[in-house]
Amino acid sequence: MSESRVLGVDYIARVEGEGALHLRLEDGAVAEAQLRIFEPPRFFEALLRERDFAEAPDITSRICGICPVAYLMSACQAMEAICGAKLPAELQRLRRLLYCGEWIESHTLHIHMLHLPDFLGYPDAVSLARDEPELVRRGLRLKKLGNTLMRIIGGREIHPINVRVGGFYRAPDRQRLTSLLPELSWGLQAAQDTVERVARLSFPDFERDYHFGALQHPRDYPLEAGTLASSRRGGAPVSGYERLYAERQAPYSTALHTYPAGGGSVQFGPLARYALNRDRLTPAARAAAEAAGLPAVVRNPFQSIVVRAVEVVLAVEEALRLVETYQPPAVPAVAVTPRAGTGHGATEAPRGTLYHRYTLDAEGLIRDAKIVAPTAVNQRVIEEDLAAYVAPHAKLDDAALKALCERAIRNYDPCISCSTHFLDLTVERCGGR
Amino acid sequence: MRRPVNMPDPGPLVIGLGNRCRGDDAAGLLAARALAARALPGVRVAEAGGEGAQLMERWAGAGEVYLIDAVRALARPGRTHRIDAARRPLPAGLFRCSSHAFGLAEAVELARALHRLPATLVVYGIEGVRFELGQEVSPAVMAGVEAVVAALEAELRGGRPAPAAGRAPARCAARAARGSGNPPRDLGWTPARGNGGGGRGRSG
Numbered sequence: 001m002s003e004s005r006v007l008g009v010d011y012i013a014r015v016e017g018e019g020a021l022h023l024r025l026e027d028g029a030v031a032e033a034q035l036r037i038f039e040p041p042r043f044f045e046a047l048l049r050e051r052d053f054a055e056a057p058d059i060t061s062r063i064c065g066i067c068p069v070a071y072l073m074s075a076c077q078a079m080e081a082i083c084g085a086k087l088p089a090e091l092q093r094l095r096r097l098l099y100c101g102e103w104i105e106s107h108t109l110h111i112h113m114l115h116l117p118d119f120l121g122y123p124d125a126v127s128l129a130r131d132e133p134e135l136v137r138r139g140l141r142l143k144k145l146g147n148t149l150m151r152i153i154g155g156r157e158i159h160p161i162n163v164r165v166g167g168f169y170r171a172p173d174r175q176r177l178t179s180l181l182p183e184l185s186w187g188l189q190a191a192q193d194t195v196e197r198v199a200r201l202s203f204p205d206f207e208r209d210y211h212f213g214a215l216q217h218p219r220d221y222p223l224e225a226g227t228l229a230s231s232r233r234g235g236a237p238v239s240g241y242e243r244l245y246a247e248r249q250a251p252y253s254t255a256l257h258t259y260p261a262g263g264g265s266v267q268f269g270p271l272a273r274y275a276l277n278r279d280r281l282t283p284a285a286r287a288a289a290e291a292a293g294l295p296a297v298v299r300n301p302f303q304s305i306v307v308r309a310v311e312v313v314l315a316v317e318e319a320l321r322l323v324e325t326y327q328p329p330a331v332p333a334v335a336v337t338p339r340a341g342t343g344h345g346a347t348e349a350p351r352g353t354l355y356h357r358y359t360l361d362a363e364g365l366i367r368d369a370k371i372v373a374p375t376a377v378n379q380r381v382i383e384e385d386l387a388a389y390v391a392p393h394a395k396l397d398d399a400a401l402k403a404l405c406e407r408a409i410r411n412y413d414p415c416i417s418c419s420t421h422f423l424d425l426t427v428e429r430c431g432g433r
Numbered sequence: 434m435r436r437p438v439n440m441p442d443p444g445p446l447v448i449g450l451g452n453r454c455r456g457d458d459a460a461g462l463l464a465a466r467a468l469a470a471r472a473l474p475g476v477r478v479a480e481a482g483g484e485g486a487q488l489m490e491r492w493a494g495a496g497e498v499y500l501i502d503a504v505r506a507l508a509r510p511g512r513t514h515r516i517d518a519a520r521r522p523l524p525a526g527l528f529r530c531s532s533h534a535f536g537l538a539e540a541v542e543l544a545r546a547l548h549r550l551p552a553t554l555v556v557y558g559i560e561g562v563r564f565e566l567g568q569e570v571s572p573a574v575m576a577g578v579e580a581v582v583a584a585l586e587a588e589l590r591g592g593r594p595a596p597a598a599g600r601a602p603a604r605c606a607a608r609a610a611r612g613s614g615n616p617p618r619d620l621g622w623t624p625a626r627g628n629g630g631g632g633r634g635r636s637g
Contacts, residue, residue, distance in 0.1 A: 113485075113535045113539070126542040126546050130546045133546065133547050136547065137547060140489070144490060147487065
């Protein structure tokens with residue numbers, strides 16, 4: 001007699017945004033795993049049409065409250081490509097510094113508030129804080145450091161307003177940045193201590209042979225720049241993104257799914273970056289990874305917490321270097337003249353490669369836009385993880401099974417509110433802005 | 434700029450939380466703006482997004498804090514609640530309309546666990562029903578915003594409510610204000626769950 005169980009988790013706790021999971025088990029095997037996105041259609045791509053090219057960074061940065069800098073960076077890169085604008089190294093370094101702030105803030109939030117409770121057996125960060133207040137306080141202080149960096153350079157922590165195509169509106173004084181050095185030094189030690197702490201966690205015995213995708217850069221661990229790299233295929237310039245990764249709409253979700261050329265699924269994010277750029281880790285980050293016992297390629301998604309913690313060390317280390325050597329640029333932005341054309345931008349959001357593509361007309365108005373968020377790309381690999389991870393545990397009761405599923409999803413730090421975009425849509429403009 | 438240490442608190446701080454682009458999620462922001470327009474002496478008014486850790490930073494150093502935010506509709510869009518959060522935990526699941534997993538409720542409870550709660554912390558909630566991107570605030574919620582602003586103004590002007598004794602709403606300052614007949618319910622006690630409202634339930 002066959003036995004069928006349907007497990008629905010209508011509201012997944014502790015991921016950004018909202019999502020749902022539908023899991024169908026038949027005879028103890030996983031017949032179907034569907035990650036459903038409940039967010040309403042993301043209309044930003046349609047909203048961008050007819051807008052001036054200079055507005056794209058600000059508009060798209062409202063897609064995500066946790067990673068606005070990533071949207072600013074990818075949008076600016078795409079527009080600068082169309083307009084043939086080249087930023088001098090000093091402005092690129094300032095962008096990298098701003099991005100470091102976002103990585104510190106986003107990764108630290110996820111590690112402490114969203115992911116750690118799973119490993120330590122707590123239902124949430126609040127109960128963890130009751131037992132380990134110092135651990136949580138340290139996390140909050142480190143997160144605040146990231147936010148402070150973002151505020152000094154970006155002008156505001158949520159929706160930074162100082163970034164524009166061509167550079168910035170204002171460059172910070174050297175003294176404002178160097179005043180952060182003591183806290184950054186504290187932050188480096190705190191980040192290293194965090195790696196040490198999470199390296200001691202107990203990880204489920206679960207590995208898959210992932211196809212990884214991330215940016216690569218000749219010199220640096222990739223944040224704000226690089227070319228597309230893959231663990232299974234040759235690389236490509238950013239403009240080749242859509243040849244490497246195609247999108248199709250899933251019938252059960254508002255998200256578009258990514259299908260890499262060559263088949264299968266692809267994973268973006270910290271594990272992918274680490275696999276493809278380990279030799280670009282900064283010294284303290286490299287040492288932390290080795291002390292944590294991380295292999296050259298991490299294939300256990302639960303160990304993403306360790307890789308994120310290593311990336312926080314990297315971001316703090318880079319921030320120290322960039323602040324110490326900072327001199328205010330001669331001009332905060334280069335001149336940018338819009339022209340007709342299509343351009344592509346890809347930068348490494350905390351969750352993985354974030355791709356933007358725009359087409360402008362001769363007046364600099366946006367005719368077409370495409371935005372692919374890393375969580376959208378990871379949706380299929382998350383579903384595959386669920387099917388594989390749940391299978392040996394199918395005998396557990398629903399509550400325990402749900403908890404396992406949520407853990408498996410949280411490995412990817414999914415930002416579900418970013419993960420959708422549409423092919424055809426009616427636009428409703430947001431009132432009063 | 435650092436405030437000198439050991440300075441007395443500058444006075445009450447009101448923080449309206451929300452997202453202007455997400456329908457009823459703008460309620461807290463609208464309430465804060467309306468209250469700021471009242472220009473009550475000594476009262477600071479600020480706006481914030483939904484992110485919890487930053488909220489804790491915003492109120493750091495303040496002894497008297499009032500938060501205003503939209504809540505999931507339990508029974509009636511526009512209905513308002515007043516919760517003395519310094520005295521008791523926030524009702525679970527009430528403030529889950531944010532797209533951030535670490536939002537107001539988590540911030541308050543985390544602060545409690547870390548002994549970082551202000552001496553006075555009052556949370557005003559306005560039940561909302563539509564939180565989708567691009568939607569306008571629903572009329573019922575606008576009425577709720579007005580009710581909260583009137584009630585909070587009265588409270589700040591010195592009309593402190595009596596401590597909740599598990600009875601009916603202690604506030605009626607706003608009743609006559611706009612004809613909404615919608616004074617904030619004082620959630621001094623844990624409200625009954627399962628009101629059958631339109632919100633999504635939490636998992637597990």
